[in-house]
Amino acid sequence: MEKTNENSNAEGACEKQKCLEMLQVVLDGQADEKLKAEFDEHLKNCMPCFKSYNVDFAIKELLKQKCCGQHVPQDLKEAIKSKIDNLAV
Amino acid sequence: MSEAAKKKYSLDEKNRIFKSEFFPHLDSMYNFAFRLTFDEDDAKDLVQDTYLKAFRFIDSFEQGTNAKAWLFRILKNSFINDFRKKSKAPTKIDYQEVETYYNSDDIDEPITPDLRVDSLQDMIGDEISNALNALDVDFRTVIILCDLEGFKYDEMAKILDIPIGTVRSRLHRARNLLKEMLSGYAKKMGY
Numbered sequence: 001m002e003k004t005n006e007n008s009n010a011e012g013a014c015e016k017q018k019c020l021e022m023l024q025v026v027l028d029g030q031a032d033e034k035l036k037a038e039f040d041e042h043l044k045n046c047m048p049c050f051k052s053y054n055v056d057f058a059i060k061e062l063l064k065q066k067c068c069g070q071h072v073p074q075d076l077k078e079a080i081k082s083k084i085d086n087l088a089v
Numbered sequence: 090m091s092e093a094a095k096k097k098y099s100l101d102e103k104n105r106i107f108k109s110e111f112f113p114h115l116d117s118m119y120n121f122a123f124r125l126t127f128d129e130d131d132a133k134d135l136v137q138d139t140y141l142k143a144f145r146f147i148d149s150f151e152q153g154t155n156a157k158a159w160l161f162r163i164l165k166n167s168f169i170n171d172f173r174k175k176s177k178a179p180t181k182i183d184y185q186e187v188e189t190y191y192n193s194d195d196i197d198e199p200i201t202p203d204l205r206v207d208s209l210q211d212m213i214g215d216e217i218s219n220a221l222n223a224l225d226v227d228f229r230t231v232i233i234l235c236d237l238e239g240f241k242y243d244e245m246a247k248i249l250d251i252p253i254g255t256v257r258s259r260l261h262r263a264r265n266l267l268k269e270m271l272s273g274y275a276k277k278m279g280y
Contacts, residue, residue: 063236072119
C-alpha cells in the first residue's frame with residue numbers, strides 16, 4: 001500500500017514537472033504546434049495551470065511594457081560613431 | 090574557424106555591417122547595460138566598449154547570423170571581465186539548487202501563491218522594474234534576455250555560455266523569485 005502511495009506521489013510530481021516545463025516553453029513562444037495543442041487541452045482541465053499561465057503571461061507583458069523602450073543617450077551615440085570613424089580609416 | 094569567419098571584410102563592408110547590423114541594436118544594448126550596472130556612466134562605458142570590440146573583431150562575425158545575440162554576448166563578457174571584477178563581492182547563485190529545482194520538494198508548492206492578474210495590471214512601472222532590479226544579476230540577466238529582448242533558449246545559451254537546460258531552470262527560478270516579490274507588492278496594495 002505504502003509503495004502505491006509513493007508511486008502515486010512520484011507520478012504527481014512528474015506530471016507537475018511536465019506541466020511547468022510545458023508552460024514555460026509555451027509562454028516563451030518556443031513550443032511547436034503539437035505541444036501548444038497539448039497544453040491548450042491541458043489548460044481546459046487544470047485550473048492551477050490556467051491561473052499560473054495567465055499570471056506568468058501578464059508578468060511577461062508587463063516587463064515588456066515597463067522595462068523596455070529606453071533610448072540610448074545621444075552623446076553616447078555620437079561618441080561611438082566618432083570613435084568608429086576614427087578607427088575606420 | 091569557418092571560412093566565413095576567416096574572411097577579412099573590406100573597410101566599406103565593415104562600415105556597412107556596423108551601420109546596418111550593429112547600430113540598430115544600440116537602444117537594446119544600452120537598456121541591457123543599464124540594467125546590469127544600474128549606473129548611467131558605467132552603462133555608457135560598457136556599450137561603447139562593446140561596440141569598439143565589435144568593430145575590432147568584426148571579421149569573426151558571420152553575416153547572416155544573429156548580430157544582436159553576438160553583440161549581447163560581447164557585452165555580457167565585458168561586464169563579467171571588466172565591470173563585475175570591480176564590484177566588492179561578486180554575486181553567486183547556488184547552481185546546485187537551481188539545477189535540481191524541478192525535482193525538489195518545492196514542486197509541490199502552489200505555482201503562483203496569491204498573485205492575481207488584476208493585481209498585476211494595477212501595478213505601475215516602478216514596481217515591476219524594482220522587482221526585476223532586485224534579482225541577483227544572473228537571474229536578472231535571463232529575464233532581460235528572454236522577456237525583454239525575446240531571445241530564444243538556444244540563443245541565450247550561446248550568449249551566456251551555459252547549457253539550454255540551465256537556461257530553462259534558471260529562468261524558471263528567476264520567474265518564481267520575481268513572483269514572490271510582486272506578491273509582496275500586491276499584498277501591500279491590499280490584494
